[in-house]
Amino acid sequence: MSAFTDLWRELADVGGSPEQGYVRFAWTPAEWELRSWFRAQARYRDLAFEVDGNTTMWATWNPGGAAGPAVVTGSHLDSVPHGGGYDGPLGVVSAFLAVDLLRRRGVTPARPIRIAAFAEEEGSRFGVACLGSRLMTGAFDPGRARALTDRDGVTLAEALSRYDFDPARLGPVPLDGVHAFVELHVEQGRALTVPVGIGSSVWPHGRWRMDFTGEGNHAGTTLMGDRRDPMLTYAFSVLAANKEARVHGAHATVGRVAVHPNATNAIPSRVTGWLDARAASTETLDALLASLGSKIATRAARDGTGFTITAESTTGEIGFSDALIRRCVTVLGEDTPVLPTGAGHDAGVLSGSVPTVMLFVRNPTGVSHAPAERAEDEDCEAGVTALAAVLEELACR
Numbered sequence: 001m002s003a004f005t006d007l008w009r010e011l012a013d014v015g016g017s018p019e020q021g022y023v024r025f026a027w028t029p030a031e032w033e034l035r036s037w038f039r040a041q042a043r044y045r046d047l048a049f050e051v052d053g054n055t056t057m058w059a060t061w062n063p064g065g066a067a068g069p070a071v072v073t074g075s076h077l078d079s080v081p082h083g084g085g086y087d088g089p090l091g092v093v094s095a096f097l098a099v100d101l102l103r104r105r106g107v108t109p110a111r112p113i114r115i116a117a118f119a120e121e122e123g124s125r126f127g128v129a130c131l132g133s134r135l136m137t138g139a140f141d142p143g144r145a146r147a148l149t150d151r152d153g154v155t156l157a158e159a160l161s162r163y164d165f166d167p168a169r170l171g172p173v174p175l176d177g178v179h180a181f182v183e184l185h186v187e188q189g190r191a192l193t194v195p196v197g198i199g200s201s202v203w204p205h206g207r208w209r210m211d212f213t214g215e216g217n218h219a220g221t222t223l224m225g226d227r228r229d230p231m232l233t234y235a236f237s238v239l240a241a242n243k244e245a246r247v248h249g250a251h252a253t254v255g256r257v258a259v260h261p262n263a264t265n266a267i268p269s270r271v272t273g274w275l276d277a278r279a280a281s282t283e284t285l286d287a288l289l290a291s292l293g294s295k296i297a298t299r300a301a302r303d304g305t306g307f308t309i310t311a312e313s314t315t316g317e318i319g320f321s322d323a324l325i326r327r328c329v330t331v332l333g334e335d336t337p338v339l340p341t342g343a344g345h346d347a348g349v350l351s352g353s354v355p356t357v358m359l360f361v362r363n364p365t366g367v368s369h370a371p372a373e374r375a376e377d378e379d380c381e382a383g384v385t386a387l388a389a390v391l392e393e394l395a396c397r
Ligand code: GLV
Pocket: 121, 122, 129, 342, 343, 344, 345
């Protein structure tokens, strides 16, 4: 069995299974198990282990005792509800294996190489995507982060305290210690037809909370003409988001909904839908939101319901470092595909502050954020080899 297969197996049962998918939310027992695994991997390799104020885990390999900024690689360990096993963990596992490979080859880097695992990348628990990296770069206010609540009403501050993390330590981390950041990730569509590609950019994207309010009432006695039913306005919003996305050449999804009181025989008083929207340009994304917002407002007026839309987290247009892309192409071969992604990543957040690039590993199903997400072991091994080559290039030259 390969080193990849061996290490990958260690995660197979944590927080789910390949068939049912994984539920690995930040600061929960499943994620804690992954944190313990990360620490054990660092110890086993004699890497310096550290957890910063945003609960990002770090493992540092610095055999030559080099001073100065580090080349950072890694990804995240949390998942969407019932997500695939590769989104996130592949980048962390590959990082440890790339260090093993460089060691075996006798490489002594001139810069430290650090492996990072960022917290709450998916925003599955507290709603804000890439929360750990946003806090690190100062893009998200720590006070606002502490007050975020999960679906059970637990604040982020409470969630941290339960694991003995100090919520007061959330906040920006100096980035002058980072020479470059490379995130390896499973590709999340069907765009990559060879084992490994290089990321060029991330589509502008964001999450918006849509609140619809009306009048809760009896399903049997309330005349159809007397209703102020927020479910109708919500239903319209789902269809309108799909239509507007097609019209604008963008992507829009409503993948989460909460209904109050959520009873078959009651007209709801309140419905909340979460909109995820993405486009190749900020202009297109803005145009989609403006058009959708006005169409829903018109519909709400007709339904006699209230409608508000609030941004939960947004990410602007991101292009990865041209210089790093060129160096990756040089190292991996001129014919290595360079491709954009519609998915969000900590690399996208960090690229605003430090030179950043991504490597993608082919996904044979093209599915992600669902149990069918896959990568072949051989492709993952090619990913490790590619990551090691890029790390060597960035840390030795
Ligand atoms: C996270 O993976 C996202 O793209 O939403």
